[in-house]
Amino acid sequence: MLTKADNDLLCRTDAGTPMGEFFRRFWLPALIPSELPHADCDPIRFRILGEDLIAFRDTNGKPGFIQNNCPHRGASLFFGRNEEAGLRCVYHGWKFDVDGNCVDMPNEPAESDFKHKVKAQTYPAVDYAGLTWIYMGPPQKQPPLPEYQWCARPDRDQTTISKWMQDSNYAQALEGNIDSSHVGFLHKTFSHPTFRSGGRLENTQQVTATRETDFGFVYGARRNAPEGDFYWRVTTYALPTFTQIASQSRAGNGIFVIPRDDETHWWFTVRPPALPDEPQRRDPGFAGILDGSAIADPATLGLIPGTWRRVRNKDNDYMIDRQMQRTYNYTGLPGNRAQDQAVTESMGAIFDRSTEHLGAADTAIIVMRRLLMRMAGRLQDGNEPEIVNHPEWFHTQPMDLTSEEGDFQRLWDQHERAFKASVAAQR
Ligand code: FES
Ligand SMILES: [Fe+2]
Known part of the structure; x- marks a missing residue:
């Protein structure tokens, strides 16, 4: 549980709040470049970290965000x-x-130098790796662009990005x-081996471990595999909110949740193109893979035209089918x-975490909150987040494998060493 003060620290991201300032140290995904399809296209409204902005693309094709x-x-x-x-403002x-x-x-004397004294608040924007990014922090602290795993690929611009808006504070989605x-439990169908006949629930308990890393932390879940081996799934979390799940995702897949304001957030899924030799992994017991495509239901992913809200939303109870x-x-x-959206939004816009009851299965959530709150606090004390100036630290890789290694720290050491060596060899 969190005290009300810590809950506010975690959840509030307007300008001037500790977490808001922390988020503003990062390049954040903002738009899909096609939202600004060509030079001099129509400007659009965009809200992020509680700020209302107008996004436009100028005659030279350069994107921009202006107050x-x-x-x-x-x-x-x-x-x-x-x-x-x-x-050009149409008023004067x-x-x-x-x-x-x-x-x-034009409404001031030609000889006046007043226009040189007026400056609009704008934020740097850049089209990069299938997204239009924004940097909202102090200009002198602007970091290099992050090199997430898919950003390092030569075909990074072919990455498929899905975006929509959700009705809750970002932290609830991130915890999910x-x-x-x-x-x-939430994502399985009754045909999955997790369940015995008749939909009886098997124990979903697993051994878990976490570890802080230079990019954030990793979270390993272990189950027993045949012949004394262990089946490991390791999720990576890169600051401030990029998560990669190992199973059923291809290399580089991941999710960002970005605060729109304290009560809504942007959700981005990132899917790089399949590699030529890549096996298609599908878990038949999942009610839909990442995009819900396993079920032919156009309403699963669809947006209400002209909005960023999904057709299934809290106002229609996500069209729940009781049968x-x-x-x-x-x-x-x-x-x-x-499924994820329903449970995380149903907590309310900003869940009061002073009333929750965390168990052993919630370790990763505790680690994530502590890390974010610590980083935000450290920034208040003048300690800048190191990661923003190490773009290669964002390049992370989750894990999904069977191993005789039962110790998570040793397993991660091996994985990280091998992964870093392979990344270095590619550079
Ligand atoms: S309000 Fe924009 S030019 Fe006057
Ligand atoms: Fe989920």
Whole structure:
């Protein structure tokens, strides 16, 4: 459980909050580049970390994020005219470039230098590896771009990104993404070996261990395998919120949750193209693979047109099918995404963690919260997060293997050494 003060520390990310400042030290995924499809395209509204921004792409094709309210008298720059390397406010014609410079001020005397004294708040933006990223921290602290696993691939721009908005604080979704103990329950169908005939639940208990790393932490879950071996699944968590699950995902697959404000967040799934020699791994007992595609239900992933909300959402109880719940799986919902979304949003916009009861299966969640809160606290004391200046630290690899090694620390040492050597050899 968390005290109310710690819950606020973990969950609040507006400008000036400790966690908000911590998030602002990172390049964060913001848009799919096709949201700004071409130079001088229509500007769009975008909200992140509690800030309302307008995103646009200038005549040179450069993306930019600018404050919503015009610095003159506050009209929304959403209505701005995107023209000749700048966005022109339609109220009195002030015009700003992607760096926030006021490049025209037609209602002031030509000889006035007032326009040089006005600057709009803008944030650096860059198209990179299938996403448009934003950096919202102090300009002098702007770090290099992170080199997540898929970013290091030559075909990184072919990465498939899915994005939508969810109705809860980011931390609830993040907790779900590192919580391997729900996978054997929430996401399984009754045909999976996890369940015996008649849908009787098997024990989903597993031995777990965590370890902090230079990028965040790793979380290993161990089950017994035949002949005295162990079956390991190791999830990686890279700061601030990128998680990679080993099983059923291909190399480089992962999920970001990014605070939109304290009560909603952006969800991004990242799927790099399949490698030529890559086996397609599918677990037939999952009610949908990452994207829910195992069930032919267009509503599983669909968005309500013109919005970032999914068709299945909290207002329609995710279209729960109670008959399906009796006969097919516990949730009555198809697909991992609808299942995860339903349980994490159902906690309420910001869950009061002073009322929870954490057990041994919740170790990873405790580690994640402590790490984030510690990092945010350290930043308040003037200690910058080291990872942002080590872009290669973001390059992580989860694990899914059978081994005779039963000790997680030794197992991870072996894996990390081999993985780092192979990455170094590719550079
Ligand atoms: S409010 Fe934008 S130019 Fe006046
Ligand atoms: Fe899940």
